[in-house]
Amino acid sequence: MISKFLLAVGLAILMAVTSVSSYVYLGSRQSNVVAPPQKPTAATPRAQAFTLPGTIYLAQSGALYSFSAGRFHQLTPEVGWTQPALYPDGSHLLAVKRSGFFSDVFVLTPYGGVTAQLTNNAASPRNAWDTGANAWSFYPRLSADQRTLWMSYDGPKYAGAGYFDVDMAVWAVPVGAPTRNGRAWTTANNYTGGDMQPVPVPSGVIYTKYTYDENGNRTGQLWFTNRAGSAGRALTSTGASCAQPALSPDGGSVAMICTYQKQVSYLTIASWNGSSLGALQTVISDQLVAQPIWAPDGSGIAYLAPGGPAAPFQLWFLPKNAYAPPPPSPVPTPSPSPGGPHNGPVPTPTPSPAPVAPVVKPIQVTTNLGFDATSPLAWLG
């Protein structure tokens, strides 16, 4: 038997605790889909994550990160850094620092220290009133001899204030020289956004050109040009809508994404002979793939893709066996039996069942992060 007074007090406390707990519990049940991404340095790769060789440089929320031996290191603060690219000798990084009105290319040490600013795209003080007097530099790359900076650049603005068309062209600028000493290699199509993501190759430069197809749809194409100012040549069709080229370490293949003018993005590879592409081979068609990059040791392709439906982008890795399976081992042929020449009919070898190649699936390397999918990856071997 319990006293009514004690029961009343107990119930009051119990009800208060239960109602508050119920409220807090419901609040904690909010789905992960609305949770902001974690910082790479705070999130630990899943236990089953395997280690990728070398160091990958990525961007998230305006900061650059390196990823090596399963650990992330933050190289810069979150102040607009994006699009890291390696010096061919691996000694330094190029990266873009983006502000609200312009972006510039900088040289950084592998640990994130800024050593040089290669462009100066802010409007001069006397033109500061005109937003169009600023310029963007995106997707920097260095030539193999490290003397030429390749980038997409929307200056100089000859049309003057109030001109609405902003198209990027591929520029080549001597490293350390003002941008005006450089040269536009491509001529962008008007009102398309222009030419992006140049990849210097020994014979010229591969880049993404945006254009209107015959039906008026805007689409991307891989193009190649070997001379500044020349018309260049399309490597892919407008219908395939390909972009984001990446050259393999041996220079014999190109990885890219192709969207076929839909809200999809397939990882696609093709052979490259220095002037044209071979047939397109779709490698992944069930993910929203972005920014593919080849492993320096040729062991596979890393890329960014959502970790779930409509989710932020994570780091993924596709082993080489998925797109270049090893040739099947040769079927053993009957060897002559010892004991001298065989005079009878040759025995027919029993056909052995064809070996079934194991299905190689992409490996999700990170979870709960949110990489900038418009920022190419850089991978140091």
Next chain:
Amino acid sequence: MKPGHRARKSRGRLSPLTTITLVVLAVALSAVAGGFAYFLPAAATALQETGQAVAVASPSPTSILFSPSNSPSPLAVSQGAFTVLLLGSDDDSKFSSDQVLTQSMILVRVNPATKEVTMLSIPRDLYVHLSTGGSGKIDGAYSYGAAGAAIATVEQDFGVHVDDYIWVGLLGLIKVIDAIGGIDIVTSNPVMDDYYPSDIYGNSPYDYQRVAVLAGPQHLDGIHAMEYVRSRHSDLQSDYGRSKRQQQVLQAIRVKAKQLHPSDVPALATAIGGELKTSIGLDRVARLVPLAASFDNPDAIRQVLLLPPYARSGAPDGSLTPNWGLILPLVHQYFP
């Protein structure tokens, strides 16, 4: 002990069975109360923003009151096809709150039976007869008579019946996308704009800012999704291109919304409070949510744009002249 004293003491105590019953009841009630408190703001917002009664000026001189309860909506009657007019407005400080233009007008027909959706983007610059009198760009209809005038204008000019409308302001779209954790989208090309209005978070609604939404698959937050759907300076197709991008973002929102949990609703309701109005009643919203989730086939979502020759430039004030001879058969085909 005296007998009377024992009886008084017994009256002050309860049996174990009664005590247990009371405890269980108290726990259940307080848990429900906690849940009620959690969902109360969302319910209040939902009640406030849904089921808006709209006065639609009919082509005749009389007006009818258009509201979910009074209108025999096909959805309510037979789960048949229904048509919703989506309206998006610049609701920054350049305009008074009830006299905004609708920069985006999308007529959506949903057929639950066939799981087909048709989205027709109406160019905001289309020069039409306005339901409020006279002629002008169709984006002005809302500013002259709110949703009712916009619906009546669309109904009389396009010859369709609009069952419901949803209106969202600029800030509302940003907040919705942020509240659902962003959207995944494939941008077909870089969207570059040197003179994009800096009217959301800028100091003056007449300032400009630069926009560069780079191409390719990406995860967009609210502000960048807004830049993607709103910029039109860098598009040769101007408002047509923008309409195409708006339809992409609507589909991306739908895909993301399918991932949400009921416990996400209060945060979402808080985010969109005051930035969204709809004539759809709360009861039908509850029925539409699972319906929307059941539309899995992206190929069953038809996108229609009124490109030339359906509309041509050259009308007064930079507006577009509609070619009704082509538009009406097209509309009647998809919005019978």
